[in-house]
Amino acid sequence: MIAAYLVLLIPLIGIVYFALAGHRTDTGKLNVRFNGANFLATIWLAINVLNQGTIISSGKAFLIDPFNVYLIVLTAFVGLTTSIFSSPYMAHEKEIGKLTDRRLKLYYSMFQGFMLAMYLVLTTNNMGIMWVAMEGATLATVLLVSLYRTPESIEAAWKYFILCGVGIAQALFGTILLYYAAVQIGDSENALLWSVLYENAGQLNPEILEIAFVFLLIGYGTKIGLVPLHNWLPDAHSEGPTPMSAVLSGLLLNDALYAVVRNKMLVDGATDSTMAGYLMMGFGLLSFLVAAILLHRQKDIKRLFSYSSIEHMGLMTFAFGIGGPLATFAALLHMTVHSLTKSAIFVTVGHAAQLAGTQRIDQIRGLIKTQPKIGWGLLIGTIAIAGFPPFGVFTSEFLVLLATMHSYPWLAPFLLLGIGIAFAGLFRHIQPMVYGDKPEGQQAIKANLWPVTIHLALVLWLGLAIPGFLAHWFSQATLLISGSMPL
Amino acid sequence: MNIGQLDFYTQAILSMAALVGLTSFLMLGQGRLLRLIFVFAMQGFLLTLTTAVAAYSLNNHHLYISAVLTFVLKVIFIPWMLRRQVMQMNMHRDIEALKNNTVVMLGGASLMVFSYYVLHPIVQSSSVVMLNALAVSLSVVLLGMLLMISHRQAIAHVVGFMSIENGLFFAAIVATNGMPMVVELGVAFDVLVAAVLFGIFFLHIRTSIDSLDVDQLNKLHEVDQ
Numbered sequence: 001m002i003a004a005y006l007v008l009l010i011p012l013i014g015i016v017y018f019a020l021a022g023h024r025t026d027t028g029k030l031n032v033r034f035n036g037a038n039f040l041a042t043i044w045l046a047i048n049v050l051n052q053g054t055i056i057s058s059g060k061a062f063l064i065d066p067f068n069v070y071l072i073v074l075t076a077f078v079g080l081t082t083s084i085f086s087s088p089y090m091a092h093e094k095e096i097g098k099l100t101d102r103r104l105k106l107y108y109s110m111f112q113g114f115m116l117a118m119y120l121v122l123t124t125n126n127m128g129i130m131w132v133a134m135e136g137a138t139l140a141t142v143l144l145v146s147l148y149r150t151p152e153s154i155e156a157a158w159k160y161f162i163l164c165g166v167g168i169a170q171a172l173f174g175t176i177l178l179y180y181a182a183v184q185i186g187d188s189e190n191a192l193l194w195s196v197l198y199e200n201a202g203q204l205n206p207e208i209l210e211i212a213f214v215f216l217l218i219g220y221g222t223k224i225g226l227v228p229l230h231n232w233l234p235d236a237h238s239e240g241p242t243p244m245s246a247v248l249s250g251l252l253l254n255d256a257l258y259a260v261v262r263n264k265m266l267v268d269g270a271t272d273s274t275m276a277g278y279l280m281m282g283f284g285l286l287s288f289l290v291a292a293i294l295l296h297r298q299k300d301i302k303r304l305f306s307y308s309s310i311e312h313m314g315l316m317t318f319a320f321g322i323g324g325p326l327a328t329f330a331a332l333l334h335m336t337v338h339s340l341t342k343s344a345i346f347v348t349v350g351h352a353a354q355l356a357g358t359q360r361i362d363q364i365r366g367l368i369k370t371q372p373k374i375g376w377g378l379l380i381g382t383i384a385i386a387g388f389p390p391f392g393v394f395t396s397e398f399l400v401l402l403a404t405m406h407s408y409p410w411l412a413p414f415l416l417l418g419i420g421i422a423f424a425g426l427f428r429h430i431q432p433m434v435y436g437d438k439p440e441g442q443q444a445i446k447a448n449l450w451p452v453t454i455h456l457a458l459v460l461w462l463g464l465a466i467p468g469f470l471a472h473w474f475s476q477a478t479l480l481i482s483g484s485m486p487l
Numbered sequence: 488m489n490i491g492q493l494d495f496y497t498q499a500i501l502s503m504a505a506l507v508g509l510t511s512f513l514m515l516g517q518g519r520l521l522r523l524i525f526v527f528a529m530q531g532f533l534l535t536l537t538t539a540v541a542a543y544s545l546n547n548h549h550l551y552i553s554a555v556l557t558f559v560l561k562v563i564f565i566p567w568m569l570r571r572q573v574m575q576m577n578m579h580r581d582i583e584a585l586k587n588n589t590v591v592m593l594g595g596a597s598l599m600v601f602s603y604y605v606l607h608p609i610v611q612s613s614s615v616v617m618l619n620a621l622a623v624s625l626s627v628v629l630l631g632m633l634l635m636i637s638h639r640q641a642i643a644h645v646v647g648f649m650s651i652e653n654g655l656f657f658a659a660i661v662a663t664n665g666m667p668m669v670v671e672l673g674v675a676f677d678v679l680v681a682a683v684l685f686g687i688f689f690l691h692i693r694t695s696i697d698s699l700d701v702d703q704l705n706k707l708h709e710v711d712q
Contacts, residue, residue, distance in 0.1 A: 128670030135677045142684060151695045155704040158688060162644060165681065166632060169651045172674070173628060173658060180621075180662045184612070192667055207608040235707050 001057050003045035004064055007072065007119050010038045014112030023101040023108070028087030031108050035080040035115070042076040045069065050469060056125065060193050063125035066476035067332075071258060072122050074336055078250045078343045079115050081451035085347045086111070086243035088448055092354060093241065103147055107241070113140035114247065121255045128192045130259055131168070131175050134223065137252055138164045145240040156235035163232040164222055171219020171259075177212035178266070181205045194262060201269025209270045216263045217279055223256035225310045226317060227287040237306035238359065242350030245302055249309045250343035254335050257313060261320050265481055268323075280321030285414060287314030292418045295425030300359050301349050304429055305342065308385060311422050312338045315415075319400045320481075322407055328482040330399030332474050333466070337392035337459050338385075344455035345381040351447045352378060352433070361429050366438030371445070375434045377452045382430045384459050386423045392462035496544035497616050500661050503537040504623040507657055508599070511630040511650060515595050518583040520642055524569045527646045530653055531561030538660050549668050550660070556675045557656065565649055565682050569642055572689050576699060583640060591637045595630050602626040620661035627654030641692060641699040645685045652678055 014034040018027065046069050049055060054065040064072070090107065093099045099107075117140055120133035138161070146157035175192070182191035185203045190196050197204070218229070225233040237245045260280070267276045291311035298304040312334070319331035351374045356364040368375030384391035397419065405412045461467075466474070479485050493501075510530040517523045535558040542550030573579050585591065602625040603618070610618050631651035635644045656674075659666050666674070689699060696703045 126667070126670065128666055129673060132670065132673030132677055136680075139677065139680045139684060143687070146688075146691060149691065149695070151704075152706050154688075154691050154695050155706055158641075158692065158701070158704055159707075161681075161684070161688070162635070162648065165648055166635070166651060169628065169655060172655050173625065176655065176658050176662060176666070177621075179659075179666060183663050188663070189667060192670065205612050207611060211605065211608065239707075 001048075001055060001062075003041055003048055004055070004057065004062050004123055006041040007038060007045060007076070008116065008123065010034060010041060011112045011116035011119065015109050015116065018105060018109035018112060023105040027104065027108050028083075028090060031111060032080070032083045032087055034112060035076070035083040038115070039073075039076040039080045042073045046073050056195055060125055060190065060195060062123045063195055064123060065480065066473040067261075067480055068122045068258065070332075070336065070470065070473050070477075071254060072119065074254075074339060075115070075118050075122065075251050078247065078339060079118075081455065082243050082246045082250075082343060082347070083111070085246070085350070085448060085451050086241075088446065089243060089350055089354070090241070092445075098148055107144060107147060110140045110144050111243075111247075114144075114252075116140075118251050118255055121259065125193050125195055127175050127178060127194055127197070127263070130262070131172050134171070134220070134256065134259060135165075135168050137255070138168065138223075141236075141240075141244065141248065141252075144244045145236045147241055147244075148239070150239070153239040156232075156239035160232045160236040163229070167222025167229055168219050170215045170222075174212045174215030174217075174219055174263070177208055177215065178263070181208040181212065181270075194266075197266050198269065201266050204266070204270040206271040206273075209267045210273070210275055213263060213267045213276050214279070217260055217276075217283070220256045220259045220263075221283060221317075224253055224260065224313050224317060225287070226283045226314065227290040227310065230287065230291075230310050233310060234303045234306040237309070238300050238302040242302070242346055242353070245306070246343040246346035246350075249306065249346060250339040253309060253313050254339055257316055257320070257335065260317070261481060264320065274323075277321045277323045280317050281408075281411075282321075284314045284316070284318030284321055285411065287311070288318060288418045289314075289414065289421075292422035292425060295422055296428070298429065299361055301353065301361050301364060301429075301433070302346070302359055304361065304426070305345055305349060308422065308426065309338075309342055311418070312342070312385075315397070315400060315418075319403065322403055323482055324403055324407055325478050325482045325484050326399060326406070327403035328478045329474055330396050330403060332477055333392065333462070334396035334400065337396055337462055340455045340459050341381060341384045341391070341393060344452045344459075345378070345385060347452050348374060348377040348381055348449070351445065351449070355442065355445050355447075356439075361433060363439075364433045366436045366442065367434050369436075369438040370442045371447065373449050374447060377449055377456075378430065379434045380456055381452065382426055384456060386426050387419060390460060390463045391456075392459045395463050493616070496540065499540045499544075500537065500620055501616060503533055503540070504620050504657070504661070507533050507537075507627060507653070508623045511627045511634075511654075512592070512595055514646065514650060515630055515634050515637070516585070516588060516592055518585050520573045520581070520583075520640060521570065521579050523643060523646055524566050524573070527569075527650060528562050528566040530650060531557060531566070534653055534656055534660075535562060537657065538665075541660055541664060545664055547664060549671075550665050552668070553660075553665055553671055556671075560675060560678060560682070561649065561653065564679075568682060568686055569645060572642060572686070572699075576693070578640070578642075578699070583638060583643070585637060587637075591633065595633055598629040598633060599623075599626040602629060617662060621658055624654045624658035624661070627651070627657065630654075639700050639702050641689060641701050644701060648681075648685075649678070
């Protein structure tokens with residue numbers, strides 16, 4: 001259990017330290033060390049869970065089970081690699097005069113603040129605290145979206161703040177209704193603890209829980225970026241600094257989906273209906289298709305990939321909505337591979353945008369000729385995210401498709417259509433950026449592509465063979481969520 | 488249901504629910520920013536009263552802490568901060584011409600009916616009083632959204648945002664006698680940070696577009712114009 005406290009304590013120290021110490025030249029490296037230390041702590045935690053199974057802290061404030069432990073490790077890992085990328089990236093932004101020391105101080109402090117909020121969402125056992133941490137994640141990142149202080153970035157941050165704030169308020173109403181249902185059957189002090197609620201799910205009032213789930217799905221769904229609540233997402237991703245886009249896409253969206261799934265487990269336990277599943281399937285499929293079509297109309301490279309994020313989050317929501325063991329397993333795997341691939345892509349995109357001096361797709365040209373590493377990184381990343389074999393995204397999308405054909409065969413054509421449209425949308429933009437002649441005067445820049453290589457190698461590995469311990473966790477989590485083992 | 492037969496606490500809750508709902512409608516039709524902020528503070532005060540009555544009637548001590556928190560945050564700090572912004576921007580004489588005021592008010596009334604409709608299944612498992620309280624809370628939340636849609640000033644948006652929080656808080660008090668203390672503290676902390684961030688944002692928006700009219704925040708589009 002010490003490991004879990006350590007996971008929360010390290011970023012807390014990080015926030016305070018970076019806020020007080022001010023920005024120095026080595027702050028970026030220090031940020032890497034904080035995230036590195038936390039990654040080690042999460043590994044320790046993971047080993048504990050592997051040996052002992054589900055851990056509930058004394059006082060029941062924290063709960064670590066196979067469903068969240070892998071997300072915790074994933075969060076720490078993506079946080080670490082993004083911080084490795086962010087250190088030289090932010091130094092470069094300062095060199096070209098886009099940022100000052102004061103803003104970098106804010107950036108590093110809030111980076112840790114965001115990580116803390118993410119760990120809290122994942123580790124907490126209390127549905128109320130989960131909401132507080134989710135809102136905390138918005139608050140920590142809203143000033144980072146407007147870090148460059150351009151009119152566009154301020155507009156994006158304002159939208160992000162208002163839309164996510166109002167959206168997540170619906171989730172609080174849902175949580176209050178959940179609590180209202182819970183106090184009718186038990187003592188009020190422990191009534192919001194997920195482990196207690198899950199044990200007594202059968203006694204909860206199904207009518208109240210159905211209403212609550214609608215609000216919870218709308219609330220956390222705003223954070224997932226489900227259509228039609230997605231408007232903030234492309235703006236926030238495109239106007240904020242690139243490391244922020246990487247963690248928002250890779251982590252925040254996952255954690256919001258995690259919150260929805262936790263709540264769905266309670267609702268499924270309380271009601272016999274498949275209402276929660278159908279709602280998730282509907283919203284998921286709509287997001288998937290709309291985002292796939294909108295991919296074609298993008299002019300900004302970061303907006304392009306944020307629509308790709310909406311598309312994949314839609315697919316995961318859809319898969320969790322189907323709810324069988326196979327679909328759940330696929331969704332869990334897809335959460336992992338999407339977040340690894342997408343953060344790798346954003347890192348590459350950040351380099352490409354610095355290289356070309358712009359984020360406009362029609363002005364980024366000849367990446368392979370200028371700097372092969374970046375060009376190939378972007379190309380391979382896009383191949384992976386578009387769902388080509390042998391990458392992990394292919395495996396998970398294939399499993400989702402299989403589960404769909406099994407349970408709802410008439411929906412399978414929509415999925416195939418969406419995958420096809422998204423593939424075309426990505427490649428029509430990527431192909432001219434990667435190939436083609438380089439514009440005059442385009443120089444190679446200092447780029448650290450180790451994070452990208454490691455992420456993509458992991459995605460490749462997950463596509464070829466899932467390591468035993470991870471498969472074990474996925475199976476355990478599937479058992480927990482869907483009620484039976486996969487395969 | 489005969490009001491006279493209910494106990495004091497239930498009667499108080501029902502009256503408070505009615506008054507909180509009324510303040511939401513008052514805000515909806517208000518074009519002057521200072522009055523809007525004043526009505527918002529009134530709503531905060533009603534919440535404080537509700538919490539205090541609940542704490543007294545149920546002999547629940549942690550609700551007193553919530554009452555104090557609400558009073559400090561929603562009656563003093565946030566209205567003070569917003570009022571200062573209005574004064575600094577010299578907007579206290581402006582009257583925002585609200586488009587389609589009648590339609591907005593009718594929309595507000597239908598949202599209230601809608602809230603009752605949505606929450607009606609709850610009657611099966613609890614009292615009619617609870618339905619009233621929860622439906623009013625939900626309609627305060629929805630009216631807060633409508634307020635944000637119908638007003639153009641960023642300050643009015645913040646008031647709408649915070650009145651949504653008020654609606655949620657009211658639901659938590661009357662339906663469940665307050666959330667667990669740790670959650671309530673967390674929510675209060677989030678509201679406080681949000682309020683501070685709004686203050687910072689006003690500064691940024693003013694320096695970037697020289698106004699707090701959010702209609703001018705329209706640079707980001709799906710496609711180029």
